[in-house]
Amino acid sequence: MTGHDKNRRNPTNGPVTLADVARLADVSPVTVSRAINTPNLVKPQTLEAIGRVIARTGYVPNLLAGGLASRRTRLIAAIVPSVASTIFAETIEGLNAELVSAGYQLLLGLSGYDAQRELELTRAILARRPDGIILTGISHLKETRAMLTGAGLPIVEIWDSTPSPLDTAVGFSHLAVGALVAEHLLATGYDRYAQIGANDPRAVQRRDGFVNRLAGIAEVELPALDMNSPSTFSDGRAAMAQLLDRGHGTLGVFCSSDVVAHGALAEAHFQGCRIPEDLAIIGFGDFDFAPHTHPPLTTVRIDRRDIGTKAAQSILKKIAGSEDVGAMINVEFHIVARGTA
Amino acid sequence: MTGHDKNRRNPTNGPVTLADVARLADVSPVTVSRAINTPNLVKPQTLEAIGRVIARTGYVPNLLAGGLASRRTRLIAAIVPSVASTIFAETIEGLNAELVSAGYQLLLGLSGYDAQRELELTRAILARRPDGIILTGISHLKETRAMLTGAGLPIVEIWDSTPSPLDTAVGFSHLAVGALVAEHLLATGYDRYAQIGANDPRAVQRRDGFVNRLAGIAEVELPALDMNSPSTFSDGRAAMAQLLDRGHGTLGVFCSSDVVAHGALAEAHFQGCRIPEDLAIIGFGDFDFAPHTHPPLTTVRIDRRDIGTKAAQSILKKIAGSEDVGAMINVEFHIVARGTA
DNA sequence: GAGAGCAATGGAAGCGCTTTCATTGTAGCC
DNA sequence: GGCTACAATGAAAGCGCTTCCATTGCTCTC
Numbered sequence: 001m002t003g004h005d006k007n008r009r010n011p012t013n014g015p016v017t018l019a020d021v022a023r024l025a026d027v028s029p030v031t032v033s034r035a036i037n038t039p040n041l042v043k044p045q046t047l048e049a050i051g052r053v054i055a056r057t058g059y060v061p062n063l064l065a066g067g068l069a070s071r072r073t074r075l076i077a078a079i080v081p082s083v084a085s086t087i088f089a090e091t092i093e094g095l096n097a098e099l100v101s102a103g104y105q106l107l108l109g110l111s112g113y114d115a116q117r118e119l120e121l122t123r124a125i126l127a128r129r130p131d132g133i134i135l136t137g138i139s140h141l142k143e144t145r146a147m148l149t150g151a152g153l154p155i156v157e158i159w160d161s162t163p164s165p166l167d168t169a170v171g172f173s174h175l176a177v178g179a180l181v182a183e184h185l186l187a188t189g190y191d192r193y194a195q196i197g198a199n200d201p202r203a204v205q206r207r208d209g210f211v212n213r214l215a216g217i218a219e220v221e222l223p224a225l226d227m228n229s230p231s232t233f234s235d236g237r238a239a240m241a242q243l244l245d246r247g248h249g250t251l252g253v254f255c256s257s258d259v260v261a262h263g264a265l266a267e268a269h270f271q272g273c274r275i276p277e278d279l280a281i282i283g284f285g286d287f288d289f290a291p292h293t294h295p296p297l298t299t300v301r302i303d304r305r306d307i308g309t310k311a312a313q314s315i316l317k318k319i320a321g322s323e324d325v326g327a328m329i330n331v332e333f334h335i336v337a338r339g340t341a
Numbered sequence: 342m343t344g345h346d347k348n349r350r351n352p353t354n355g356p357v358t359l360a361d362v363a364r365l366a367d368v369s370p371v372t373v374s375r376a377i378n379t380p381n382l383v384k385p386q387t388l389e390a391i392g393r394v395i396a397r398t399g400y401v402p403n404l405l406a407g408g409l410a411s412r413r414t415r416l417i418a419a420i421v422p423s424v425a426s427t428i429f430a431e432t433i434e435g436l437n438a439e440l441v442s443a444g445y446q447l448l449l450g451l452s453g454y455d456a457q458r459e460l461e462l463t464r465a466i467l468a469r470r471p472d473g474i475i476l477t478g479i480s481h482l483k484e485t486r487a488m489l490t491g492a493g494l495p496i497v498e499i500w501d502s503t504p505s506p507l508d509t510a511v512g513f514s515h516l517a518v519g520a521l522v523a524e525h526l527l528a529t530g531y532d533r534y535a536q537i538g539a540n541d542p543r544a545v546q547r548r549d550g551f552v553n554r555l556a557g558i559a560e561v562e563l564p565a566l567d568m569n570s571p572s573t574f575s576d577g578r579a580a581m582a583q584l585l586d587r588g589h590g591t592l593g594v595f596c597s598s599d600v601v602a603h604g605a606l607a608e609a610h611f612q613g614c615r616i617p618e619d620l621a622i623i624g625f626g627d628f629d630f631a632p633h634t635h636p637p638l639t640t641v642r643i644d645r646r647d648i649g650t651k652a653a654q655s656i657l658k659k660i661a662g663s664e665d666v667g668a669m670i671n672v673e674f675h676i677v678a679r680g681t682a
Numbered sequence: 683g684a685g686a687g688c689a690a691t692g693g694a695a696g697c698g699c700t701t702t703c704a705t706t707g708t709a710g711c712c
Numbered sequence: 713g714g715c716t717a718c719a720a721t722g723a724a725a726g727c728g729c730t731t732c733c734a735t736t737g738c739t740c741t742c
Contacts, residue, residue, distance in 0.1 A: 015492075015493075017697095017698055017699085018698065018699060019698075019699090027721075027722090028721065028722045028723080029698090029699080029700095029722090030700080030701090030721070030722060030723085031720085031721060031722075033699070033700060033701095034720095034721085037700085041719085041720075041721095042720075042721090043719085043720060043721090046720080046721090058487070058488065058491055060464060060467050060468050060488070060492070061468050061698090061699080062409070062468065062470060062697090062698055062699065063468040063469050063470075063699090064405050064408045064409045064414065064469065064470055064697085064698080064699085065409050065697070065698035065699035065700085065727090066698080066699050066700070067405045067699085067727090068403070068405045068406050068409055068697090068698085068699070068700090068726095068727045068728065068729085069698080069699045069700040069701075069726080069727050070699080070700050070701080070727085071700095071727075073405065075469075082434065083424055083430045083433055083434060084427070084430040084431045084433075084434045086425070086427065086430075089424045089425040089427075089430055090425045092424055092425075092449075093423065093424060093425045093451065096449070096451050097451075100451075105448065105450075105465060105466075105469070106448075106449055107446065107447075107448055107449075108433075108437070108447055108448075108449040109446075110434065110437050110438075110441075123401060124446060125446075126401050127401050127402050127403065127404040128404050128405065128416075128446070129403060129404075129405055146399070147399065147401070150399055151356075151401070152356075233629065233633065259629070262630070262633060266633060288574065288600070289603070289630045292574065292603060292607060294635060358727095358728055358729085359728065359729060360728075360729090368691080368692090369691070369692045369693080370692090370728090370729080370730095371691070371692060371693085371730080371731090372690085372691060372692075374729070374730060374731095375690095375691085375730095378730085382689085382690075382691095383690075383691090384689085384690060384691090387690080387691085402728090402729080403727085403728055403729065404729090405727085405728080405729085406697090406727070406728035406729035406730085407728080407729050407730070408697095408729085409696095409697045409698065409699085409727090409728085409729070409730090410696080410697050410728080410729045410730040410731075411697085411729080411730050411731080412697075412730095
């Protein structure tokens, strides 16, 4: 056995490589590579011969090797808090659709609303040398930011707005959402105002926007609950119970998500509140079920899918070398006034 | 400029490589590799020195190179139809949690209930040489099967059951679900029976199970609707309108998902049906909102997350070389009897 | 006190591609 | 007819790791 032979682990039946295809098609490896990546540089006849060999052998290119050599992986990574809470799922679908049609693949990271986990994910992701990375939100650990900017790849932050993103951001102002909701409630006017919310950075911003807009007009009540993101139906229900316990007068409530609002609504029903006369509830997200609660839920609508689409487009443009991708890409939101406010 | 130099693209400030770390720590590259992958083979003192250099330089290993050399990528790919329809989102969360804690990463593919797209995804995914692959369902194109078995990696099919999986399957029998639902309705007894369903392979199996169980007892009515998977609230509503239009007598309906059931329920309400006396509705999935419809929805509950967890465990075991992973891993399901049946 | 055994390290080769820089052949032109 | 131009292909190097197989010092053991 020669030194050469013993290094070939699977001389015959190992996975087919580009070199195998080249040999069988009687061309050099470079030509096969070109046939795959830049077919217009190869003579049609040669192309066809190579194509036949590929079909016959079932050759699947090794993108690890390709990526290592070319420094382009055609991989885009995205970190979102969760995929089970409807809110980000559609963004991912939008993202994915756009990426796939451009020949890219999506590497998904779930951070669970945890900044530390985001950091670890970022490290693990960068080790795969994606061509771009998409993060949820604009608040990251110092180390995360450093690692990200040091990696020198296109970055898109989604679901929030900032004048100074790491690179580019696609989203909207949660402060503005809070303010808008406050105004919607003020148009009718209630004796009391409250906010039921989760504790993730964006929910907090929405609350702050709400509170700020009502400053000097009313003290916003904030039920004290241990409500971690994502918050649930039960959280909303418990918080509403607390609010109804606590005092009288008409009440306008802003919930940090439709799920919470749904829970709040259930409790209000249970206690026999008249909605929206005595009690107004506004959610956030316009989830599928929102039109079907009793009464139908008034909420804030965002085109969640569009965030994904725009994020993908931005990152693809950046990869293509475009400089004019703007730091902040705004996404619309508006109140869908249904039955609860 | 020597021939050697001109091939170093970024002699000074390019991304830090393992070789750079080795040089700075005054050890050989192999030792750095060991420090990272098998630290117990390295003297604590050396380990520490290397660790300092890594921290100082911000070195991030290149997993493309590592994967190419070691033929292990620590990547697991999963193909699901969609992530926006709640049904698979939790499975993915379960999958991801388990994989991450074992040091693996998840590469996500969305097939949109389309077998052709599943094939293309499979090809694209295999090109990244994942250590394992997870597919939804057991019906795949011939080419997909061939490609998959040819790739020689652990495969797990989820969300369905079969005596002859490609490798291992984690799920349950949709036929059995349909039969169980039929029995639940039979226990009360209705004049008419109907099924409202999507057209994906699993929904069809549930329908068949339902129809088979009722064979000889009643003809199951199947509203003719162009209902593609995933089906929607409106689909359910329209189908129910058709059913109520069509005849009289008490009616037991099995819907292919809770979302469809919710729509059907809304229409029934609208038409003033008494539920469950005149009209029984059973959904599938036990989605978050199911306990909160009016009346609360009776449905079939599956531990969606558990499917992900078990799939991850199975595939990790296979990767570790275990032979005793069993071809079929069953997941429980049962009817949650609430207010609609 | 010599060989066995082990802990710690290194050298060299190669994983399967792409890139850069030739090289060949043929068409096109004055 | 000789030169340029371009289309089509190839040779060689290298992307950044891991693997395999030494090699070097030790500490044990009899």
